[in-house]
Amino acid sequence: xxxxxxNIRNLFSKKSNTRELFLDVxxxxxxxxxxxxxxFCEPTCIAYHKNTESVVSVGKKALMxxxxxxxxxxxxxxxxxxxVSNTKYLELYLKTILDDLLIDLKFxxxxxxxxxxxxxxxxxxxxxxxxxxxxxxxxxxxxxDLVDSSYLAALSVSSGDKKQLNNICxxxxxxxxxxxxxxxxxxxxxxxxxxxxxxxxxxILQKVSRVKHKCVVGWHLAEEAKKQxxxxxxxxxxxxxxxxxxxxxxxxxxxxxxxxxxxxxxxxINDLLDNxxxxxxxxxxxxxxxxxxxxxxxxGGASLLSGLDVAIIKRLKCDVFLSTNPKRDxxxxxxxx
Numbered sequence: 320x321x322x323x324x325x326n327i328r329n330l331f332s333k334k335s336n337t338r339e340l341f342l343d344v345x346x347x348x349x350x351x352x353x354x355x356x357x358x359f360c361e362p363t364c365i366a367y368h369k370n371t372e373s374v375v376s377v378g379k380k381a382l383m384x385x386x387x388x389x390x391x392x393x394x395x396x397x398x399x400x401x402x403v404s405n406t407k408y409l410e411l412y413l414k415t416i417l418d419d420l421l422i423d424l425k426f427x428x429x430x431x432x433x434x435x436x437x438x439x440x441x442x443x444x445x446x447x448x449x450x451x452x453x454x455x456x457x458x459x460x461x462x463x464d465l466v467d468s469s470y471l472a473a474l475s476v477s478s479g480d481k482k483q484l485n486n487i488c489x490x491x492x493x494x495x496x497x498x499x500x501x502x503x504x505x506x507x508x509x510x511x512x513x514x515x516x517x518x519x520x521x522x523i524l525q526k527v528s529r530v531k532h533k534c535v536v537g538w539h540l541a542e543e544a545k546k547q548x549x550x551x552x553x554x555x556x557x558x559x560x561x562x563x564x565x566x567x568x569x570x571x572x573x574x575x576x577x578x579x580x581x582x583x584x585x586x587x588i589n590d591l592l593d594n595x596x597x598x599x600x601x602x603x604x605x606x607x608x609x610x611x612x613x614x615x616x617x618x619g620g621a622s623l624l625s626g627l628d629v630a631i632i633k634r635l636k637c638d639v640f641l642s643t644n645p646k647r648d649x650x651x652x653x654x655x656x
Contacts, residue, residue: 339435341650342436342437342438344363344409345494346400346496347494347495348362348363349363359416359420362381362382363398364382364395365381365395365408365415366381366393367392367408368391369392370391374415377415377416385538386538397409397412400496400516401443401493401495402447403447403454410458413455413458414458414459429459433461434461435460436466436656437464437465439451439465440469440496440498441510441512442498442510442511451465466652466656467507468498469489469491469500469510470502472616473500473652475644475648475649481505484504484505486606486613488615489502489615489616491622491649492621492622493517493619494518494620495517496513496514496515496516497512497513497516497591497595497621498510498511498512498513499595511594513595515591517621519587520545520584520587520624523583523584524580528562531579532571532575533564533566533571534563536560549624549625550580550626551581551588551630556577556625557577559572559575560572560573560575585630592631595635596634599611614637615635615639616640617640618642618645618648619645620645622642628641
C-alpha cells in the first residue's frame with residue numbers, strides 16, 4: 320500500500336473521525352472549540368443579502384455592518400434570549416463558519432458527520448431542543464449532545480468536581496437573558512430564565528444619551544461606553560461618546576459618566592432581583608436556606624457590571640462569588656465533561 324492509498328483510507332475511515340467540537344452559541348457571541356483548541360470566538364451575527372439570497376459576512380464583519388448596511392442587506396442575530404429565533408439564519412451562520420474553519424474535515428462532515436457537544440438553556444422546551452438538534456444535523460452533525468448551560472457553568476465554577484454540585488445556586492447574567500439554576504446532589508432542582516441581560520443595558524445607555532444629552536450614539540460606541548461607565552455602585556468613570564446632535568444633526572461629542580446611567584441601571588437590576596428573589600421563595604425552604612448559606616455563584620459576561628455582586632448581597636443577604644472567567648464558564652464546562 321502506497322502513502323496515497325493509506326491517506327485516502329485514513330480520511331474516509333469512520334474510526335479515525337475522533338475529533339469533537341464544543342459549541343456555545345449565545346445571543347451575543349459564539350465560541351467553538353475543536354478538541355482542546357479554540358477555533359472561533361465572534362459575535363452570533365449574520366449579514367444576509369435579501370436580493371441575491373446570499374451570506375455577505377458573519378461574526379465580527381457582520382456586526383460592523385449594523386446600522387451601516389443598505390436596506391438590501393439584513394444584519395440579524397439568529398439567537399435571541401438564549402434560544403434559536405431564526406432557523407434559516409442560524410443554519411447559514413453555522414454552515415459558513417464550519418466551511419471556513421473545517422476545510423480538512425469537509426469530507427468527513429459530508430459522509431460521516433461531525434461529533435459535538437452543544438450548550439442550551441436548562442429551561443429550553445423539548446420542542447426547542449428537537450428543533451436545535453434538527454438544525455445541527457442540517458449543518459453536518461451526526462452525533463449531537465445537548466447539555467444544559469447552567470449545569471456547564473456550575474461545573475466550571477466547581478472546577479469539574481461534580482460532588483460540589485450540592486445545594487449550589489448559579490446566576491448566569493448574559494447578553495439577552497439571565498438564568499438562575501439550583502442544583503442538589505449533582506442534578507438540577509429548579510431553574511428560571513428572565514429576558515433581561517446586558518444588551519438591554521446598552522439600549523438604556525443609548526436612551527439616556529438621547530434624553531439627557533440630546534445625542535444619538537451608535538450601538539458599537541454605546542456598548543463600549545456601557546463597559547467603561549456602567550455601574551450600580553458609587554463608581555465615577557467617564558467615557559467620551561461621539562454621536563449625532565438630535566436638533567442640528569451635526570456630529571457631537573459628550574462626556575458620559577457613571578452618574579448618567581446609575582439610576583436607570585439600578586432600576587433595571589432591582590427589577591431583575593425582584594424576579595430572582597421570587598424564584599428563590601418558590602424553592603423548598605430547606606433548599607433555599609442551604610443555597611443562601613453556601614452563597615450564590617455569579618457568571619456570564621454581564622455579571623462584570625460594577626456593583627452587581629454588592630446589589631445581590633444587599634438584597635439576598637448572602638455571599639456572592641463572582642467567577643474568575645465569567646464569559647467562558649459555559650464553554651469551560653463543556654470541556655470538563
